[in-house]
Amino acid sequence: MSDQRTLELMNLAIDGQATPAELAELQHLLLTSVDARVTYESLQALAAELDAGPQSEPPPAMKEEILTALRNRRIVPFSNRSRKRVLAAAAAAAFLALALVAVVRREGVEAIDAGATMSARESRGIIEEAANGANIQLQLGGETADVTVSGPVSAEVAWDPEVLRLLESTPRVSDTSHIAQTGKVPLGAGGSLRLRLSPIGSRQAAGSSITVTSEGRELVRVTIPGE
Amino acid sequence: MNEEQLDRESVERCLGGDVDAFGELIDRYQRPVFRAVFHVVGSYEDAREVCQQAFMKAYEHLSTFDPNRRFFSWLYRVALNEAINFIHSRRSFEPIEAVQVDRGPSAFQSFEAAERRLQVREAVMSLDENYREVILLRHYFHCSYSEAAEVLHIPEKTVKSRLFAARQMLRDALTAPAVKR
Numbered sequence: 001m002s003d004q005r006t007l008e009l010m011n012l013a014i015d016g017q018a019t020p021a022e023l024a025e026l027q028h029l030l031l032t033s034v035d036a037r038v039t040y041e042s043l044q045a046l047a048a049e050l051d052a053g054p055q056s057e058p059p060p061a062m063k064e065e066i067l068t069a070l071r072n073r074r075i076v077p078f079s080n081r082s083r084k085r086v087l088a089a090a091a092a093a094a095f096l097a098l099a100l101v102a103v104v105r106r107e108g109v110e111a112i113d114a115g116a117t118m119s120a121r122e123s124r125g126i127i128e129e130a131a132n133g134a135n136i137q138l139q140l141g142g143e144t145a146d147v148t149v150s151g152p153v154s155a156e157v158a159w160d161p162e163v164l165r166l167l168e169s170t171p172r173v174s175d176t177s178h179i180a181q182t183g184k185v186p187l188g189a190g191g192s193l194r195l196r197l198s199p200i201g202s203r204q205a206a207g208s209s210i211t212v213t214s215e216g217r218e219l220v221r222v223t224i225p226g227e
Numbered sequence: 228m229n230e231e232q233l234d235r236e237s238v239e240r241c242l243g244g245d246v247d248a249f250g251e252l253i254d255r256y257q258r259p260v261f262r263a264v265f266h267v268v269g270s271y272e273d274a275r276e277v278c279q280q281a282f283m284k285a286y287e288h289l290s291t292f293d294p295n296r297r298f299f300s301w302l303y304r305v306a307l308n309e310a311i312n313f314i315h316s317r318r319s320f321e322p323i324e325a326v327q328v329d330r331g332p333s334a335f336q337s338f339e340a341a342e343r344r345l346q347v348r349e350a351v352m353s354l355d356e357n358y359r360e361v362i363l364l365r366h367y368f369h370c371s372y373s374e375a376a377e378v379l380h381i382p383e384k385t386v387k388s389r390l391f392a393a394r395q396m397l398r399d400a401l402t403a404p405a406v407k408r
Contacts, residue, residue, distance in 0.1 A: 008387075011390065011394065015390075043394060046394060046398050047394070049344075049347050050347065050362065053262055053263070053265070053367055054266055054271075057261075058257045058258055058275075062253075062261070062279065063250055063257060065279060066253060067246055067253070069279070135316070150316065151312055152308075152312075189356050
């Protein structure tokens with residue numbers, strides 16, 4: 001019997017998914033092989049350790065806290081918002097962001113209600129998003145754009161290299177000339193990346209976009225509109 | 228009406244603006260979600276915060292829920308992401324809270340048990356994403372193979388192969404340091 005089949009039988013038995021025939025097969029194996037017994041016992045012990053999680057009850061007030069927060073922040077599922085309300089929200093966001101010279105416009109991802117539910121962070125021109133497992137923060141200031149991405153998935157931050165240049169990054173990227181050419185910085189799964197971009201010389205950045213993609217899916221696109 | 232139908236009805240009402248309907252979903256899922264998140268983040272207070280965020284995010288993104296799927300699988304995915312993101316943002320593991328320490332026969336044994344749990348959790352979080360997810364869903368969220376497959380949108384066969392391989396990796400990782408000590 002192959003090692004793979006042996007391990008499959010053991011795992012199925014541990015998960016309570018083995019058929020009677022598979023259990024008999026495993027039983028025979030355990031009776032005839034000391035190594036198999038040792039392996040099976042260690043896998044059983046591991047599964048028991050993994051299963052032994054906290055049995056605590058959720059905080060009694062948690063439900064009410066969530067509902068109160070939802071009501072206070074006036075968050076509603078996106079599909080329930082009227083077009084008028086979304087436009088009003090966008091206008092409010094534009095007004096606030098104009099004070100910072102740049103305006104942040106979200107495209108593609110429907111998530112943050114920029115007006116009625118705007119948080120203090122968003123009102124300073126910061127957009128935060130968690131999509132595809134990634135945490136993304138984009139902030140447009142007067143002279144710079146800051147992009148922070150972290151999470152368990154790989155991602156790529158991209159911009160128009162003709163318009164924007166990379167000022168600094170954490171962690172420091174090594175191949176700066178390639179990045180200056182392509183306008184792309186990849187991020188490995190489980191890592192984090194902070195980039196600061198600025199317009200090249202006096203070039204007009206309006207209309208230029210910064211995007212964050214992961215596994216072929218565009219998570220966030222921010223376009224810099226005209227002043 | 229079965230649980231799936233109840234969930235769908237609650238979701239519909241939420242999308243219609245009924246916040247209280249979301250309370251029904253919280254009632255149905257807060258216990259498994261809280262326990263799983265607590266297991267992942269290792270602290271009661273952090274679990275409370277992460278759970279709140281997960282439920283709020285779920286509500287906010289409810290329109291992206293596909294009613295042809297089961298609600299729990301979508302919610303578990305949201306909670307799993309929140310918990311993992313929290314761990315990443317925290318970057319290093321904090322000491323286990325007293326609440327997690329067993330009331331064993333001696334303080335030393337309690338400490339040892341708590342330390343071992345921390346070791347196991349660290350080993351799980353060190354796995355590659357694909358392997359870590361199946362371990363978390365199977366052992367922390369207590370999903371069956373088919374439920375984990377539904378959460379991850381992958382075939383059940385893939386869940387099994389990843390789960391079995393992940394256990395093997397964990398077994399190796401958790402036995403190696405013990406020998407060195």
